[in-house]
Amino acid sequence: MIKLCGFALSNYYNKVKFVLLEHSIDFEEHFVKPSQNEALLEHSPLGKVPYLETEHGDLCESQCIVEYLAARFPDKRIFSADxxxxxxxxxxxxxxxxxxxxxxxxxxxxxxxxxxxxxxxxxxxxxxxxxxxxxxxxxxxxxxxxxxxxxxxxxxxxxxxxxxxxxxxxxxxxxxxxxxxxxxxxxxxxxxxxxxxxxxxxxxxxxxxxxxxxx
CATH class of the missing domain: 1.20.1050.10 (Glutathione S-transferase Yfyf (Class Pi); Chain A, domain 2)
Incomplete structure (x- = not known):
């Protein structure tokens, strides 16, 4: 299961969440706020949100996440086919x-x-x-x-x-x-x-x- 980590006030968190919901991709939300805590830096190198936890590892930066979702779920047609x-x-x-x-x-x-x-x-x-x-x-x-x-x-x-x-x-x-x-x-x-x-x-x-x- 994909885990979306961040919090609902973050516009970039909400951008990724919108994509996941719009295309009916199963995911879990995990509440995380930005910080320089070492535990967070292990997942997000700048301590920012959102980041994604997957079976392959962690991925940060909202547009990178959207591109990953588009490649992982080609049937969802996140981007235009043209x-x-x-x-x-x-x-x-x-x-x-x-x-x-x-x-x-x-x-x-x-x-x-x-x-x-x-x-x-x-x-x-x-x-x-x-x-x-x-x-x-x-x-x-x-x-x-x-x-x-x-x-x-x-x-x-x-x-x-x-x-x-x-x-x-x-x-x-x-x-x-x-x-x-x-x-x-x-x-x-x-x-x-x-x-x-x-x-x-x-x-x-x-x-x-x-x-x-x-x-």
């Missing part, structure tokens, strides 16, 4: 995960966790995001899904990451960079949330947040 379309799905995931989310992640300390981000860092992020969002807009179809008329694996990344871009920029700069660029991520997320797998991911995340506040 090589070009599959490549475009990978391109879209890279844009969302790296150019958007990993850029805006530099703001999370202040946007979500009560810390402070320097004005210089905010300026750098603003410049990068403006450039990256313009590029994203050139390839994102949003018709209604990221790659066109049909739901694809790219939407598992879009669903968990685009809200973070919108919310973080709204909090830090007083304006939502995605909406400002004409990218209606709120309607997009509503469309994705009609899927049972997305609903499960969201419900589990909300339950985790509620339990954390109550403790």
């Amino acid at each position: 090589p070009w379309q599959a490549a475009k799905e990978r391109e879209m995931i890279f844009f969302v995960d790296v150019h958007l989310e990993l850029t805006v992640r530099n703001l999370y300390k202040e946007a979500f966790f009560g810390g402070t981000v320097s004005d210089a860092a905010k300026g750098r992020v603003e410049n990068l995001l403006t450039h990256h969002i313009a590029g994203f807009k050139r390839i994102a179809k949003l018709a209604p899904y990221l790659c066109g008329e049909n739901f694809s694996v790219a939407d598992t990344a879009g669903y968990v990451n685009l809200p973070l871009v919108g919310m973080a920029t709204q909090t830090i700069y007083g304006r939502d960079f995605l909406l400002e660029a004409g990218i209606d991520w709120k309607s997009y997320v509503k469309t994705i949330n009609a899927r049972p797998a997305a609903q499960r991911v969201t419900e589990d995340r909300k339950a985790y947040v509620a339990a954390s506040r109550a403790s």
Whole structure:
């Protein structure tokens, strides 16, 4: 049995979980939070989540995990059967995960966790995001899904990451960079949330947040 290790507040954990649920792949969830504890480092070399425990060993990094699942379960058709379309799905995931989310992640300390981000860092992020969002807009179809008329694996990344871009920029700069660029991520997320797998991911995340506040 595949074991998905992490916790429900992690967007990359939820990306992998969405893929597993969407394609009806059996798995167990194991609650693990990031740390530099030696016990965790034996499984995840940087102490990050998610990571996967398999009969072959451990695997970290969300996109590596998704690629492994696609190769291990070819009948699930996680990526498009058409090589070009599959490549475009990978391109879209890279844009969302790296150019958007990993850029805006530099703001999370202040946007979500009560810390402070320097004005210089905010300026750098603003410049990068403006450039990256313009590029994203050139390839994102949003018709209604990221790659066109049909739901694809790219939407598992879009669903968990685009809200973070919108919310973080709204909090830090007083304006939502995605909406400002004409990218209606709120309607997009509503469309994705009609899927049972997305609903499960969201419900589990909300339950985790509620339990954390109550403790």
